[in-house]
Amino acid sequence: MLKSYLKNVYEIASRGDATEVSYYSTLENLFKVYSETINKTDVYITSLPKKTEAGNPDFRIWDGKQHIVGYIEAKSPEVDNLDSIEDSEQLERYRRTFPNLILTNFFEFRLYRNGTLIDKVLIGRPFIVHKLKTVPPVEKKADFLKLLERFFSFSLPRVYDAETLAIELAKRTRFLKDEIVTQKLKEEESIGKGFISGFYEAFRKYLISGLSKEEFANLYSQTVTYGLFAARTRSENGFNRKLAYDNIPHTIGLLRDVFKFISLGDLPQQMEWVIDDISEVLAVTDVKNILHQYFHEGKGKDPIVHFYETFLAEYDPQTREKRGVYYTPE
Structure with a gap:
């Protein structure tokens, strides 16, 4: 799953004219394949087709009816340090509003729960794609699967007061x-x-x-x-x-x-x-x-x-x- 994903990321980057949106379908497919491996067949991954001034995260993961699993905010693979993004006004708004959120540059994945960073995993080295011009080896597969498990297991707590x-x-x-x-x-x-x-x-x-x-x-x-x-x-x-x-x-x-x-x-x-x-x-x-x-x-x-x-x-x-x-x- 991850080997194929990183190969696709490399191939898109190799074209030379890729934008952030160019990688969306690859990321969607990664999450879809994972959901199928855990027998969640009612998972839908939808993305906003273009950037607008109206600011939502780029992806929503939900069951197509009511239950929302969470959101994903993607940044270009050229962004090799997500620390500055994490502290940006945009991410702070998302973290305040959406209780189950992933931030990614397609290589690193950071999971936030109620605004707090609870997990992060780097599955491949960006410089291997951008500088060495080859497919990076998969890293920390088990940790990444645990992160996804935590993300997909989320549900809003019942409100009583x-x-x-x-x-x-x-x-x-x-x-x-x-x-x-x-x-x-x-x-x-x-x-x-x-x-x-x-x-x-x-x-x-x-x-x-x-x-x-x-x-x-x-x-x-x-x-x-x-x-x-x-x-x-x-x-x-x-x-x-x-x-x-x-x-x-x-x-x-x-x-x-x-x-x-x-x-x-x-x-x-x-x-x-x-x-x-x-x-x-x-x-x-x-x-x-x-x-x-x-x-x-x-x-x-x-x-x-x-x-x-x-x-x-x-x-x-x-x-x-x-x-x-x-x-x-x-």
Whole structure:
């Protein structure tokens, strides 16, 4: 498996005109072959076809339905030192947001769990490809297989309390706002049209006429996350992004319009990945226990509204304090 992989990497590098994306199919095949050796036939490896300003990791490993194994961020094989990449602002954002992440230059693989480096393996020497112009021998095969085993065995822990859920949703919502919605608005502004721009105009027309683009990115991202939470509280048999629309109350027209696109529309991959990630957090959440927690604290009249304040305290505490909204047990 690794011998063939390194041979393919060498052959691509030998062409002389290879870019980072040129190696994607080889990396995809490596992970696919490994998943088959451990009898995980329901593994899908999808990659973003091109670099955009909207910043997601390059690969997502998932089961094609709901469960997300993790993400991979790839850098060019010409990058022979991943230390500088590890400390970059981009990687820090990914490490804060995605709990199971691999960073690689196609030779070295670094595995991060909840932002912390827990394993790294160098399977071949880059200089042998770039300087000696030959296929490097395989190194540390057993260690690499252990790293992959740790990566593929990951699953989100079940969430039982409102505070933990608020933390997990807040960091993903910030990523959605800063890296996806804000950047998509900029991209669409340059071409004069787009689905996010359409929602921006709708929010200005029907909600807040003087809404700035920065305020919209914030409001839209919160709307997506909180709409998913509201839908999850009404979902009985499983939950994912595509099921959300069926569980949005018919009385909230604009929210249903947003989720008609999110659940049923053709989402850009960058947005799809993050919203799927938020949905999986909610799927493994014991919503009944959280609602019971609010009832126990005397907040049972509208626990969904009360959770919003818990979420806002984590996501944007300045706004929460400015509004002066604090709930205490009755």
